[in-house]
Amino acid sequence: MTSWLPTLITATPEEGYDLAVKLARIAVKKTQPDADIRDRLRPEYAEDADSLIAVSQVVATHFATISAANGYWRDAS
Template sequence: MSQQSWLPTLKTNTPEEGYELAVKLARKAVGMIQPDENVRKKLRLDYATNADSLTLASQVVAIHFQTVAAANNYWNDK
């Protein structure tokens, strides 16, 4: 039996769904890079109140959103 992919497609119905997917991509990457949940929770205390860290996290989401938007032809064909 094959395992279902956590990311079967980059296609979304709306830009809002695309943005939510971009956030999911960013979160998934963090979990893959640092698989230890306890370490992530400990680190969160540092970056959750750091403006530079939050800005960089937002930038990562924006880059993922660019990818999703391109995969959806910028939703122009709807």
């Protein structure tokens, strides 16, 4: 079986950020596996500033983890 997350290593910070967003999205799917329920709830949080800020905080936490795993992009040379 192939893992959906084979590594946290990315070539660039941008790829790392995209991975952080993916991790946040996967967490939501695993927490609420019913797509119909997620679709029904989306309008409620899509216009809620507190919910959007909370999402940003989750992505930032994931990005910090990915950044550390990448040695903050090893000398960026």
